[in-house]
Amino acid sequence: MALYKTRAIVIKSMNLSESDRLVTFMTESHGKVKCVAKGARKIKNQFWGALEPMSLINLIYFGKEHQSLFRLNNSDIIESFQTIRDDFGKLYTGIYFLDLINAMILEGHREPKVFSLLYQALAALDQQTELEALRRLFEIRLLALSGYKPQLEHCIFCRKGPENGLIPFSFAHNGILCKSCSNRARVDIQFSTGTRNYIKKLLDVEIKTCERLKFPKAQMDEIGKVTHRLVLSHLGRELKSYPFIKNMAEL
Numbered sequence: 001m002a003l004y005k006t007r008a009i010v011i012k013s014m015n016l017s018e019s020d021r022l023v024t025f026m027t028e029s030h031g032k033v034k035c036v037a038k039g040a041r042k043i044k045n046q047f048w049g050a051l052e053p054m055s056l057i058n059l060i061y062f063g064k065e066h067q068s069l070f071r072l073n074n075s076d077i078i079e080s081f082q083t084i085r086d087d088f089g090k091l092y093t094g095i096y097f098l099d100l101i102n103a104m105i106l107e108g109h110r111e112p113k114v115f116s117l118l119y120q121a122l123a124a125l126d127q128q129t130e131l132e133a134l135r136r137l138f139e140i141r142l143l144a145l146s147g148y149k150p151q152l153e154h155c156i157f158c159r160k161g162p163e164n165g166l167i168p169f170s171f172a173h174n175g176i177l178c179k180s181c182s183n184r185a186r187v188d189i190q191f192s193t194g195t196r197n198y199i200k201k202l203l204d205v206e207i208k209t210c211e212r213l214k215f216p217k218a219q220m221d222e223i224g225k226v227t228h229r230l231v232l233s234h235l236g237r238e239l240k241s242y243p244f245i246k247n248m249a250e251l
């Protein structure tokens with residue numbers, strides 16, 4: 001048996017029995033981890049708030065290495081992100097981030113950069129009022145960290161740089177094409193040079209300043225079509241929380 005101590009963000013929490021909960025964490029040191037919290041439903045005070053999705057905690061758990069289910073020993077809350085919980089737009093955006101992590105990240109791999117992305121994105125969500133750029137940033141960065149960074153620098157076939165006018169893009173090949181190669185793969189979408197440049201910015205802007213990127217609405221929609229379609233083509237399905245965000249954005 002080993003004892004593990006790490007910072008973690010609660011991804012998902014569900015009842016397992018009358019007294020126990022099953023909690024999924026994105027940890028800073030050990031990747032995605034699932035723990036049984038014995039008695040968590042009875043001893044409310046001990047774990048109060050510290051097992052709610054989105055909370056940043058100091059987590060102690062134990063179990064055998066390489067097993068898939070661990071036992072929770074202790075969880076102390078560091079940050080509850082209350083501002084996110086008090087605002088529906090922020091709340092659903094936060095839940096969408098957690099759903100994406102849960103769907104895209106496998107257990108048993110160290111993923112400190114994914115933890116850092118999630119932590120910084122939640123901190124930005126807590127502070128910022130313009131959420132659209134942050135949502136797109138989170139999608140494209142998580143894809144990039146999972147090995148699905150789109151090729152935006154040059155044609156995926158002949159490596160020629162992008163030309164003037166609309167740029168053809170293939171989701172199956174995850175990259176842009178030049179005009180002469182555009183008949184070698186299905187062109188799923190074409191976007192402007194501006195959209196390409198904004199997506200590139202989202203890939204390396206400091207997360208806490210992403211609110212300052214001012215996107216025209218039409219451009220933002222185009223960026224969303226690219227980044228969200230990439231998420232869909234990678235996952236093969238829509239996440240339950242996404243339609244809520246779409247509906248709220250259109251209100």
Ligand SMILES: [Zn+2]
Binds near residue numbers: 155160177
């Ligand atoms: Zn080409």
